[in-house]
Amino acid sequence: MRLDGVGFDAATDAGPLVILQDIDLVINQGESVAILGPSGSGKSTLMMLMGGLEQPTRGEVFVGGESIAGMGEDDLAVFRRGRVGIVFQAFHLIPTLSALDNVAVPLDLAGIPAARERAAEVLRAVGLGHRLTHLPAKLSGGEQQRVALARALAPAPRLLLADEPTGNLDTDSGRAVADLMFSATGPGGATLVLITHDEALAARCDRIVRLADGRVAG
Numbered sequence: 001m002r003l004d005g006v007g008f009d010a011a012t013d014a015g016p017l018v019i020l021q022d023i024d025l026v027i028n029q030g031e032s033v034a035i036l037g038p039s040g041s042g043k044s045t046l047m048m049l050m051g052g053l054e055q056p057t058r059g060e061v062f063v064g065g066e067s068i069a070g071m072g073e074d075d076l077a078v079f080r081r082g083r084v085g086i087v088f089q090a091f092h093l094i095p096t097l098s099a100l101d102n103v104a105v106p107l108d109l110a111g112i113p114a115a116r117e118r119a120a121e122v123l124r125a126v127g128l129g130h131r132l133t134h135l136p137a138k139l140s141g142g143e144q145q146r147v148a149l150a151r152a153l154a155p156a157p158r159l160l161l162a163d164e165p166t167g168n169l170d171t172d173s174g175r176a177v178a179d180l181m182f183s184a185t186g187p188g189g190a191t192l193v194l195i196t197h198d199e200a201l202a203a204r205c206d207r208i209v210r211l212a213d214g215r216v217a218g
Contacts, residue, residue, distance in 0.1 A: 001025075001026070001027040001050065001061075001062065001063050001064075001159065001191060001193075002025070002026050002027075002061075002062040003023050003024060003025040003026075003049075003050075003059065003060075003061050003062075004024060004059050004060050004062070005022060005023070005024060005058060005059035005060070006020060006022075006023040006024075006025075006049060006056045006058065006059035006060070006061060007020050007021045007022065007023070007056060007057050007058035007059055008020040008042070008045055008049060008054065008056055008057050008058075009057045016057075018214060019042050019045050019214055020042045020045055020046060020049075020056075020214045020215075021058075021214050021215060022215060023046065023059070023215070023216060024216070025209065025216065027191055027193065028191070029158065029191055030185060030186050030187050030188065030189055030190070030191060031185075031191055031192075031206050031207065032182065032185045032186075032191075032192040032194065032204070032205040032206045032207075033191075033192070033193050033194070033205055033206065033207050033208070033209055034194045034195075034196055034201070034202035034203075034204075034205040034207070034208045034209070035047070035193065035194065035195050035196075035209050035210075035211060036196065036197070036199070036202055036208055036209070036210050036211070037210055037211035037212055037217070038212070041211040041212055041213065041214065042211055042214045043163075043195045043211055044163055044195060046195075046211065047161050047163050047193060047195050049061055050063070050159070050161060050193060051080065051084050051086055051159075051161050052068045052071065052076040052079060052080055052084070053076075053086075055069060055070070055071075056069055063079075063083070063084070063159060064083065064158060066079075081110045081155070082110055082112070082155040082156070082157065083155075083157055083158050083159060084157050084158075084159045084160075084161065085151075085152030085153055085155065085157035085159070085160045085161070085190070086152055086160075086161045086162075086163075087145075087148050087149055087152045087160070087161070087162040087163070087165045087181075088148070088163050088164075088165070089163055089164035089165065089167045089168055090168070091136070091141075091144040091145055091147070091148045092148065093136040093144055093147055093148060093151075094136075095135065095136050095137060096135070097135070097136075098132065098133050098134060098135060099123060099128060099131050099132055099133070099134055099135075099136070099139065099143075099147045099150075100116065100119050100120060100123065100132040100133065101119075102136070102147055102151055103119035103122060103123060103147065103150050103151045103154050104116045104118075104119035104120075106151060106154075106155075107119060107154055107155060110155060112154075112155060118154055119150070119154055120132060122150040122153055122154045123146075123147070123150050125150070126146040126147075126149060126150045126153075126180055127146065127176075128143060128146055128147065128150070131143060140173070141168055141169055141170075141173065142169050142170070142172075142173025142174075142176065142177065145165060145166075145168070145169060145173070145177050146176075146177060146180065148165075149165070149177060149180055149181065153180075153184055153190075156190075157190055158190055158191060159190060159191050159193070160181065160184060160185070160190045160191065160192045160193070161193050161195075162181060162192065162193070162194045162195065163195040164195055164196055164197070165177055165178075165181065165194070165196075166178055166196070166198065166201065167196075167197070174201075178201055178204065181194070182204060192205070
């Protein structure tokens with residue numbers, strides 16, 4: 001992944017508000033990178049740009065050598081399918097679907113064969129083989145985040161984006177979710193970009209990038 005001169009302005013009643021500016025960043029395949037910075041520094045916006053959930057106001061974002069700047073919503077959806085997995089602090093599970101279906105339905109919509117079998121396999125890998133039929137309301141916070149992580153990992157994405165994925169979890173659950181994320185990265189695995197306030201979690205990454213006032217500070 002490469003960001004060249006990336007900037008992002010948010011529209012406000014008083015005019016454009018600069019959120020990010022002059023971001024130049026290269027992240028190698030299989031690398032794990034933590035993005036740290038104070039609230040309002042632009043961390044989550046940067047992740048949204050990396051995943052094609054927002055478009056930069058300036059500059060270009062390259063994922064797998066392909067520029068996603070300027071793509072329309074339909075093209076971005078196709079681009080993300082199977083390539084980009086995203087985990088949020090809020091689990092974003094569908095409350096009326098079981099753990100299995102929360103993972104299987106996106107796979108099925110993406111045209112991935114044997115979606116339910118693949119979903120069950122990944123849920124077992126994250127320690128939830130005994131919870132396949134449970135609705136999210138019947139799962140603990142840590143279990144819900146494992147379902148969300150399984151959903152992100154099931155298509156075997158090349159890029160895994162995680163925004164404060166352990167922020168709502170207790171220490172043990174947070175450590176377990178972090179272990180699962182890092183197990184998917186490395187040579188031959190996914191690239192991990194981790195947004196966090198947790199210095200100890202960030203220290204587990206190959207590299208730390210710090211943001212301040214919408215710029216890379218180190």
